[in-house]
Amino acid sequence: MAAPFSWIRPEPHGIHVVPADCWIDPSRPADRALVTHGHADHARGGHGQTVATPETLAIMKLRYATSDGAVPVAYGETIRLQGGVDATYVPAGHVLGSAQILLEHAGERVVVTGDYKRRPDPTCPPFQVVPCDIFITEATFGLPLFTHPPIETEMAKLMERLAAHPDRCVLVGAYALGKAQRVIAELRRAGHHLPIYLHGAMEKMCRLYEEHGVDLGELRLVSDAKKDEIRGHVVVCPPSALNDRWSRRLPDPITAMASGWMRVRQRARQRNVELPLVISDHADWHELTRTIREVDAAENWITHGREDALLRWCQLHQRRARALALVGYEDEDD
Amino acid sequence: MRRRTRGATLMEDLAALIDALVYTRSRNEKLRLIAQYLRAAPDPDRGWALAALTDGLDFPAVKSSTIRALMQERIDPVLWTLSRDFVGDTAETASLLWPAPENAPSPPTVTEAVALLAAMTRKSVQTELPRLLDRLDASGRYALLKLATGAMRVGISSRLAKTAFAQAFSVEVEAVEEYWHGLAPPYAELFAWAAGGAEPPDIRSLPTFRPFMLAHPLEETVVDMADYAAEWKWDGIRVQLVRAGGETRIYSRSGDDISASFPELLDVLPFAAVLDGELLVRGAHQGGEEGGAASFNALQQRLGRKAVSKTMLADYPAFVRLYDVLLLEDEDLREMAWTARRARLEALMARLPGSHFDLSQVVEAASFEDLAAIRERTRDDAIEGLMLKRRDSPYVAGRRTGLWYKWKRDPLLVDCVLMYAQRGSGKRSSFYSDYTFGCWDGDPDAGAELLPVGKAYSGFTDEELKRIDRHVRTHTVNRFGPVRETDRSLVFEVAFDSVHESKRHKSGLALRFPRIHRIRWDKPVHEADRIEALRALVRD
Numbered sequence: 001m002a003a004p005f006s007w008i009r010p011e012p013h014g015i016h017v018v019p020a021d022c023w024i025d026p027s028r029p030a031d032r033a034l035v036t037h038g039h040a041d042h043a044r045g046g047h048g049q050t051v052a053t054p055e056t057l058a059i060m061k062l063r064y065a066t067s068d069g070a071v072p073v074a075y076g077e078t079i080r081l082q083g084g085v086d087a088t089y090v091p092a093g094h095v096l097g098s099a100q101i102l103l104e105h106a107g108e109r110v111v112v113t114g115d116y117k118r119r120p121d122p123t124c125p126p127f128q129v130v131p132c133d134i135f136i137t138e139a140t141f142g143l144p145l146f147t148h149p150p151i152e153t154e155m156a157k158l159m160e161r162l163a164a165h166p167d168r169c170v171l172v173g174a175y176a177l178g179k180a181q182r183v184i185a186e187l188r189r190a191g192h193h194l195p196i197y198l199h200g201a202m203e204k205m206c207r208l209y210e211e212h213g214v215d216l217g218e219l220r221l222v223s224d225a226k227k228d229e230i231r232g233h234v235v236v237c238p239p240s241a242l243n244d245r246w247s248r249r250l251p252d253p254i255t256a257m258a259s260g261w262m263r264v265r266q267r268a269r270q271r272n273v274e275l276p277l278v279i280s281d282h283a284d285w286h287e288l289t290r291t292i293r294e295v296d297a298a299e300n301w302i303t304h305g306r307e308d309a310l311l312r313w314c315q316l317h318q319r320r321a322r323a324l325a326l327v328g329y330e331d332e333d334d
Numbered sequence: 335m336r337r338r339t340r341g342a343t344l345m346e347d348l349a350a351l352i353d354a355l356v357y358t359r360s361r362n363e364k365l366r367l368i369a370q371y372l373r374a375a376p377d378p379d380r381g382w383a384l385a386a387l388t389d390g391l392d393f394p395a396v397k398s399s400t401i402r403a404l405m406q407e408r409i410d411p412v413l414w415t416l417s418r419d420f421v422g423d424t425a426e427t428a429s430l431l432w433p434a435p436e437n438a439p440s441p442p443t444v445t446e447a448v449a450l451l452a453a454m455t456r457k458s459v460q461t462e463l464p465r466l467l468d469r470l471d472a473s474g475r476y477a478l479l480k481l482a483t484g485a486m487r488v489g490i491s492s493r494l495a496k497t498a499f500a501q502a503f504s505v506e507v508e509a510v511e512e513y514w515h516g517l518a519p520p521y522a523e524l525f526a527w528a529a530g531g532a533e534p535p536d537i538r539s540l541p542t543f544r545p546f547m548l549a550h551p552l553e554e555t556v557v558d559m560a561d562y563a564a565e566w567k568w569d570g571i572r573v574q575l576v577r578a579g580g581e582t583r584i585y586s587r588s589g590d591d592i593s594a595s596f597p598e599l600l601d602v603l604p605f606a607a608v609l610d611g612e613l614l615v616r617g618a619h620q621g622g623e624e625g626g627a628a629s630f631n632a633l634q635q636r637l638g639r640k641a642v643s644k645t646m647l648a649d650y651p652a653f654v655r656l657y658d659v660l661l662l663e664d665e666d667l668r669e670m671a672w673t674a675r676r677a678r679l680e681a682l683m684a685r686l687p688g689s690h691f692d693l694s695q696v697v698e699a700a701s702f703e704d705l706a707a708i709r710e711r712t713r714d715d716a717i718e719g720l721m722l723k724r725r726d727s728p729y730v731a732g733r734r735t736g737l738w739y740k741w742k743r744d745p746l747l748v749d750c751v752l753m754y755a756q757r758g759s760g761k762r763s764s765f766y767s768d769y770t771f772g773c774w775d776g777d778p779d780a781g782a783e784l785l786p787v788g789k790a791y792s793g794f795t796d797e798e799l800k801r802i803d804r805h806v807r808t809h810t811v812n813r814f815g816p817v818r819e820t821d822r823s824l825v826f827e828v829a830f831d832s833v834h835e836s837k838r839h840k841s842g843l844a845l846r847f848p849r850i851h852r853i854r855w856d857k858p859v860h861e862a863d864r865i866e867a868l869r870a871l872v873r874d
Contacts, residue, residue: 144409145417145430243757245764263430264421265356265476274357309416316410 005134007085007105010301010324015112015136017103019083022051024101024112027326034087036114037098038063038177051079053089055097055212059177062204075099075125092116093127094281095178096209102130110134111295117280118287119151122185123178123214127291135297136324139305140282141260144313148260148284154277155190158234161254161275166232169197170275171253173239176202178281180236181209183258184216187234195220197230199237199246227251243272260284289313342374343443345470348383349477355488364490368498373529379444381520384499386481388492390519395454396463396482398424404464408433425479432475435468442469445520451482493588503528508545508731511589516540541576541583543591544608544660544668545731549721549738556702557739562722563672564697564705567740568655569630569718569831570614571637575654577603584613595639596652602690607682610658610729612694615650617716627655627716630846631834655694656683657721660729668729675729712743718831719743745829746871747851748773749862751784752824755806757816758791765799766806766818767791769850771826773841773868778860784822785841785865793829793850802853825854825862833871841865843872 009016014026014033022032029046036042036052038059043052045064050057054072061067073079078088084106089099094115103110109132116127116138141148162170174180180202187196195218198206206216222235231251241247242255260280261267268276283291288310292300300321302310307323314321342348351371358364368387372380385391405414405428414431421427442450447466454462463482467475480486496514500507505528516537517524526532573592574585582600584593593600596613603609615636617628628650635650636642659679660668667675676696683693697720699705709720719742727737750771758767768791776782794802805824812819829851836844843865 143417143420144413145421145427147430243764248764265353265426266422268357272359274359276357306416306420309413312410312412312416 005108005110007083007108008103008110008134010136010303010326012326014326015324017081017085019105020081020085020087021083022049022081025114032081034101035060036092036101036112037094039095039115039175042114051087053097053099056099057097058208058212059097059205062208090128090130091125093118093121093124096124096181096212096214098124098178100127100130102132108133110136111297112136113138115140115282116291117283118291119148121182121281122189123181123209129291129294132295132297134299134301135292135295136301136303137288137292137310138282139288139302139307139310141280141284142288142302142306142308142310144285144309146260146263146284147286148263148280149278151186151279152190154258154279155186155192157275158187158256158277159190159192161256162232162234165254168252168254169230169233169235169250170256171235171237171242171247171250172277173242173255173257173259173271173273174236174279175259175281176238177205179258179279180238181206181214181216182281183277183279184219184236185214188215188217192234193217194233197222197225197233197235199235199241201238201241202236222249239271289317292319293317342371343376343379343445345442345444345447345478346474347371347375348379348386348444348481349470349473351383352477352480352486352488353473355490361494364494365498365501368490368495369502372499372502375444377525378520378522381522381525382444382448384495384521385519387486387488387490387495389484389486390492391448391481392484393451393454393482395456395459396451396479398483400459400463401425401428401479401483404428404460405431425483425485426476429472429475429479432467432472434471439469441471441474442466447478447481451478491588492590496589499524499528509534511543511545513537513542514589515542515583515585515591538664539579541578541581543574543576543583543585543589545589546572546574546587546610547658547729547731547738548733549740550733550735552722552739552741555739557722559699559701559705561725562739563676563725564699565657565694565721565723566697567718567721567742568612568614568627568694569716570612570627570633570655573611573613573654574660575599575603575607575609575611577608578606592637595636595642597642598647598652599654599690602687604685606661606663607659608661609654609656610660611654611656611691613652613654614716615652630716630832653690653692655692656686657694658729670728671726672723672729673725709741709743717743743831745831745847745851746833748787748828748830748845748868749854749857750787750826750828751822751859751862752802752806752820752826753784753786753822755802755818755820762799765803767799767803769802769826771828774860774862774864775841776864778862782864786839787841787843787865787868788828788830788839788845788848790826790828790848790850794853798853822859825857825859826850827852827854833868835872841868843868 007018013028014023016023022034023030024034025036025042026033031048033047034051038056043060049069051071057070057072073089075089075091078086080086086104088102092098092100092114101112111130111132118127174183184196197220200223206219210216254275255273256275256277257273258277258279262276262278300314301324303324303326311321311323354367355364401424409431418427450466496510497507500510513524513535523535527534572587576583582603583591584596586592614627615633617626632650659675722739724737750773752769753772754770755766756768758765770786770789772784772786774782775785806818806820809820809823810818811821828848830845830848832846834844
């Protein structure tokens with residue numbers, strides 16, 4: 001019999017599930033890929049077969065204009081891979097379609113979280129704690145200073161600023177997949193029913209969310225609007241467009257950005273952000289440590305992000321842990 | 335930002351102001367925010383807040399190391415260091431990591447916080463500072479720790495804070511400047527005067543700053559030399575030397591106290607006076623004439639230093655070339671005509687040590703044409719041009735039309751090639767508006783390379799900016815964050831005042847006051863100037 005857990009191997013380009021000959025979120029094309037969610041650094045194109053939730057596959061189809069080799073797995077469903085490996089997709093609460101992947105082989109259980117958060121999100125089902133032997137967790141916001149405030153306080157900040165400047169608009173930079181739709185959905189939940197204006201790059205993803213039952217209210221394109229009608233409204237764009245020429249067409253925009261990094265003042269200043277909104281789709285420090293405690297795995301593997309601090313926390317709390325050096329994950333805009 | 339209808343007295347109100355200032359780029363908006371706070375907050379809270387914004391507070395018991403020590407008792411040192419390294423600021427890291435108690439007691443007022451900080455000793459700070467931090471939220475803790483350690487870094491100068499004060503209470507900023515330096519936080523008399531309508535503070539026995547009289551550029555104006563006197567415009571820094579109550583202070587043009595950088599000038603003025611002059615460094619050590627002034631490059635060695643070494647004092651000895659006298663002993667001369675003040679100044683020279691003072695000479699010219707010819711001939715590097723002063727002009731604060739003119743030397747020009755462009759900030763944040771340009775290190779047709787010689791972000795119109803921005807975007811060969819490298823296809827005619835040796839640039843040269851003079855859309859890049867042409871203009 002093989003050594004315990006020798007069937008799962010962290011490699012620089014992804015996590016290799018050896019008997020099934022497949023990779024989780026590989027950063028280069030693989031014959032068979034298990035994909036946790038649709039963000040470009042996890043869901044790359046060009047794989048032979050892509051196993052993911054139907055929502056993630058729809059997002060990938062939108063991105064890469066092909067659904068060749070798509071193998072859908074619904075939340076809670078188990079798929080039998082070759083070599084006697086079972087894979088079960090469990091909600092991760094990160095974005096629409098995001099999943100943790102539970103792998104079972106030879107009586108051993110491994111959970112790969114992908115990206116996750118523990119806060120409620122109107123655009124996707126909540127994270128579920130899955131007991132396992134090895135817990136492979138992300139650590140994007142793995143420093144104790146990261147405490148994401150309740151989203152209600154951030155929405156209140158946004159709406160207060162909007163009300164104080166009826167002649168201007170609030171331009172919110174938000175990651176095009178997930179963050180943008182969550183911000184819009186939360187604005188609606190907070191009672192904001194005016195039309196929300198979109199950068200062109202946001203439109204298709206918002207429509208996709210709507211097709212999956214997420215109500216985003218009335219959305220309009222900036223490119224179809226006159227400058228004056230945008231006054232007093234919220235505009236959502238990708239972070240890269242915040243300081244771009246594109247924003248010149250807006251009426252004296254107040255620059256906002258929705259990101260967990262906004263907790264640090266200099267980060268906001270570097271991006272010329274006037275209204276930082278601390279909104280993240282990743283677990284903050286308390287959620288990360290709480291999740292490690294609740295899952296209570298024999299071993300924790302920590303990936304992309306600030307592994308050092310979470311590793312230190314595990315040591316201090318007598319939990320076995322190791323850092324994985326995976327390449328190709330980006331976190332700058334979340 | 336939280337708004338209160340009555341009295342913004344709490345530390346958290348100041349914290350909200352500081353946060354708003356951190357995230358605001360617009361100068362006008364900053365002024366509005368500060369003025370709004372100063373009007374809303376009661377005395378003496380607003381005085382302490384004003385002192386905090388102008389870095390006028392000092393609490394010896396609270397240092398960065400104190401904060402670090404407190405944090406390491408509360409959080410694992412490794413986690414602290416990782417967090418501190420990520421944030422890059424001890425006070426902010428501590429404000430974010432402070433373990434807040436479940437039920438926070440009532441937050442302090444600004445006055446109470448200042449009183450508690452002032453009462454702390456090296457020993458009591460260990461227990462008292464945590465108690466204070468426990469009463470605040472994360473923003474409040476940030477504001478408190480910044481205020482306590484005296485490094486606000488919210489991007490406002492003391493001049494901006496004074497301007498905001500003037501706006502808040504509709505008083506003249508010059509008057510605020512004049513009273514400011516004589517008063518200590520929380521500036522009770524200043525607020526009583528500006529906000530409460532009381533008599534202005536009495537500052538006669540205090541070494542306070544008096545606002546400078548400034549000049550307009552001459553441009554196309556022609557003046558009659560019977561009405562105007564000419565002086566050289568020296569290329570140092572304009573300073574005001576004030577002695578009152580037995581103390582001497584030196585102020586820069588912005589009203590900042592720069593006394594600490596020039597200790598040799600603090601005990602050489604033997605009587606009470608306010609003098610206007612140019613701070614210069616002796617040029618002898620650079621081979622110039624004994625008693626002459628060195629170039630601005632030499633003076634720069636002395637600027638912005640808190641501690642000055644003996645070597646510095648010996649290598650770059652400072653002196654003041656006097657232009658004017660505003661106050662002398664008990665007499666205010668500012669209402670007098672320039673000729674009368676000049677006579678008093680000349681008479682005064684005998685009472686001043688020649689080691690540290692000399693007189694700015696009047697340039698004798700029979701006519702304006704004569705003066706123009708003198709100006710043409712001048713190539714002394716310590717001279718920036720000429721000053722023209724109306725003989726009957728009183729000394730008035732600010733720029734009054736028709737009284738004083740500056741007539742700068744014609745700039746030097748060089749043709750450079752655009753190499754890099756960087757996005758601007760504020761209004762220009764979506765435009766590539768800061769340009770780095772270079773000259774050829776040899777024959778461009780024989781494989782010479784461009785080496786950067788300077789950077790400029792002014793001298794063009796908004797329309798020209800749009801066109802250059804388009805050029806940059808369509809001629810990009812490389813991107814480095816906010817910077818784009820271009821394919822080196824555009825020539826700028828760059829104007830500058832002088833050129834100096836510099837270790838900062840690979841070319842070994844640096845331009846002073848470079849600005850875009852003309853955009854040479856027509857000029858082929860191989861016709862741009864060479865480094866050696868520029869080097870020939872170095873006069874250090």
